[in-house]
Amino acid sequence: MNAPTKDQSLRNLQKGGELYGKVKVPGDKSISHRALLFGAIAKGKTLIEGLLPAEDPLSTAECLRSMGVKISPIKKGDIIEIEGVGLNGLQEPQDILNCGNSGTTMRLIMGLLAGQKDHHFILTGDKSLRNRPMKRVGQPLKMMGAKVFGRCCGDLAPLSIIGNKLRGAVIGTPVASAQIKSAILLAALNAEGSTTVIEPARSRDHSERMLKAFGANLEVGGEMGRHITVYPGKDLKGQSIIVPGDISSAAFWLVAGSIIPGSELVVENVGLNPTRTGILDVLEAMEANINVINKRDVAGEPVGDIEVFYKENLKPFKIDGEIMPRLVDEIPILSVGACFCNGISQIKGASELRVKETDRLAVMARQLKRMGASVDEHQDGLTIYGGKSLEGCELDSEDDHRIAMSLAIASIMANSNSTLRRSEAAAISYPDFWSDLKRLQQKN
Template sequence: MSLTSINTSTRKLKAGGRISGIVRVPGDKSISHRALLFGAIAEGETTIEGLLPAEDPISTASCLRLMGVRISPISQGEVVHVEGVGLEGLEEPKEVLNCGNSGTTMRLILGLLVGRQGKHFVLTGDKSLSKRPMQRVGQPLKLMGAQVRGRANGNLAPLSVYGQQLRGAVIGTPIASAQVKSAILLAALTAEGPTTVIEPAHSRDHSERMLKAFGANLHIGGEMGRHINVMPGANLKSQKIVVPGDISSAAFWLVAAAITPGSQITVKNVGLNPTRTGVLEVMKEMEVDFEILNKQDIAGEPVGDIKVTYGNQLKPFKIDAEIIPRLVDEVPILTVAALFCNGDSQISGASELRVKETDRLAVMARQLKLMGANIEEHSDGLTIHGDNSLRGASLDSETDHRVAMSLAIAALLAKDDSKLARSEAAAVSYPDFWNDLERLQN
């Protein structure tokens, strides 16, 4: 595939061909954020191999540096060194903490900061992040005694945090959100007394796994492991972290190979944490021809290679609220997959997608309709009618990285070429996406 930039943000996408070869995707974004944050408040030097060198983790590192944490430069292929300052060592910054476009940075750092007694912090972000709801984190933190203020009654950035002595609490989260849960767990590390988080469903558990590895006094119990208890007082110790490939980034290639005639792809060293593999469950429902090879455990996280071979007559699928926490970031690319299934696919229980970098349900429906897709939008999901014949179109990522990459895969199957405006959004989670696409499409 020939990919050429028309200007700094509009990219030509040539239709046709197949996807084949071997690819390694960037390090898992969720794990990269947490490795930086937990390393910062540990004692000693944490080393991170495979950290995602993209805009969101770089925003997390920048905020931590402003609070006195020494972090080596973040670049492709380089081991990152974090000199921890301990649980109480974060300094009051002289500048506003800019979280860029990263909701994970803002929400998790809120949990990190609310217990820093007597210290004042201000968090801001770009235009998109400043529209995204933060009260879902601020409200449960207030139950622990946190002081978080901001626009729209504390729901929108810029946010002001004045550190308090926190108290332990039992907190039930209304939605299964790894970001909300992780913020509470970070706050619990310096609270007085134990804190328990009760989830309605099992969300991503990278924080629990990594906090235990760093030495936190954390216990998981209850049905489906949905009760997470933290006893404060344990000092975190530095670790050597190896970040696996991000399955959310791998999903673009997995779907591309599944729907593009003549394709076969192997994605190496992908994280297979069961709280993240909902996309593989949907692929099984679609009867995609795939296998997992070289399974192993690295630093407490299961990893393996995923090989996908094209097969026609893919079956339609249904996604509901139960599985959404395990594939929330893969909904855009699965929407593309549904266009090439033999029948109608249904996505429901996905209202969380409306408060991501964009309203992903609306954006995907709007953009794919420009290509001739038959999609119906609902309040919490989509109905996608399969067996589509797509045409080339002038598309727009609308600044969303997962939308940009999903539309790029859809464009492969169009009858003629497309153009994608604001294609640079892909760099938020996958800086080399366009180079990998050009190499793999032939």
């Protein structure tokens, strides 16, 4: 199964065959972005082990290089070295900063640049990113004094940011979003006075953990850690960071191992940050056969290995409310899993998926229906009627990495072979997905 080129992206997907063996998923995408950004504005050298060498973090690294930050070449297995320039050491770039397909890159860099006084920055991205909402970050930054401009009254890229003197503020975010929160926290490092972010529900907390490790004066309080306050004035100091495996990438194997008959998998070195483990809660509700073993702490993040074994008669599940920020990226693969539960599964409160790389609710409903699944699409979620067999057909990732990998797992459970257009999208977060899948299908 050779990786296709951009011009030859139709991939043949074979039905059937259990998955067996051990797999180590790539470094966590969220942590990789933050390690690059925080290392860039720290003083001194930062070393990063396990950084995800995929397209999104590469976009972050390239933007930082364009602003004078020295970052060693990013290759699989290498320890990445960053020479930090300090909080105010970023240079005005000579060209437009291209964030590629990465919403995390654009939104976090907006916060980073807002307080770089008297510097002018222009941010853009690919067609998908240029149509994703940015006012949700720009608006709170403007409350701190930021100058952010863009299409559709500042909601769409290209964006223009003129670095300005910022003032601390108390900001309530409209949705529980780690990207919005992290952008505000980055801006707060350069503000006059403290800044407090108040979230409606707890989102992933990698920024808070890592900023503390870099020496920021940061406090977490309130119910379930939803109030985060930054007190500026302290320089960040370069650190050695170890990036654990991405639980959002592990999710494909956890669901696959649960639904594909005969499968036995061990997913190694998975980050188990409690703000990210909603997928494990749902699998438990499904009564899937999974075990977390070898639990340990690595560089301030909980890590473990996860065993998963096929199990018949999985229970349907319901997702709603505060769990959504803990598994928002796992909804596509969970919608595949729901097709093989005995009963009706419901996903609610997932409207955020409509403004991801694609409208993931619409795309998953459309693609699963092509395979014969029974799916109802709602404004904020899906209802999936399990127990109906899937048929092989021509599928399309629609250029969304999580859709591509979810459909790959669905195709194994189909009654006939399938094809997948734009399968190369998986490289956004998991460059070795297709080779790992091929290896796990070859039981010794």
